Amino acid sequence: MSAEPLLTVEGLRAAYGRIEVLRGIDLTVGRGEIVAVIGANGAGKSTMLATISGLLPPSGGRVRFDGREITGRPAEELVRRGLGHVPERRQLFGALTVEDNLLLGAYARRGRRAEREADLARVYALFPILRERRRQPAGTLSGGQGQMLALGRGLMGRPALLLLDEPSVGLAPLIVREIFAAIGALREGGTTILLVEQNARAALRLADRGYVLETGAVALSGAAADLMADPTVQGVYLGQTIAEGEAARDRVAGGASRPPATPR
């Protein structure tokens, strides 16, 4: 990780009315990393992303991005500063064409036309099916194509950091693989990614590091490979029994040089 992480979250708290949903989250994302946050339904993953990206005001804690404090800054400002957020429910404009949906993603940046064309070309290179369908209404796309469009729209803002909320939700396994391959390609292209996922296996396979969120707090964190080898993670999030998880960890421990995942 570089000297200062691209994103630093310290003691982040958020509430809906009187109900506290984030109870002091600490997390970092280094430049060039993919960091996965896994956790059960309702653990607070989406709320955490919304609080970082300025959609929801925090009730406590601090967020630093790219060397500056951004706690509670409005989402439009953060998009201009290079913090993009692709929400879980994709939020596409179904009656607009695929290309118009993409161009809306470039709106906040107010870039020149040549830049927009270059950005469109980049998205179309990543997802050729979107080029084929660029004149079609977004509402006619399949679920996987809709997710590609949501990702592509997030990229049109040229984010340094992309927050991705459950990109695999509702998609068939083959399409999930395609989406995750594209996320890997984004990282190769220099985008840093904070990925929230219920598909823990796919997320940890792709990620450098991971955090396990339980009822609004970090329960476990570490290198993604170590989390995958952790018996509790395997038992609770990867669908294995604890005994299978322990056996797998012992096999990994034989050849691993990394420290174990850090309990918090």
Ligand code: ATP
């Ligand atoms: P999921 O994968 O189901 O989206 P999550 O880990 O992303 O789960 P959140 O969506 O952040 O969890 O929800 C955390 C808690 O906050 C849940 O108990 C949820 O019911 C509650 N919650 C989420 N959004 C709201 C809201 N707008 N108003 C009130 N409570 C909310």
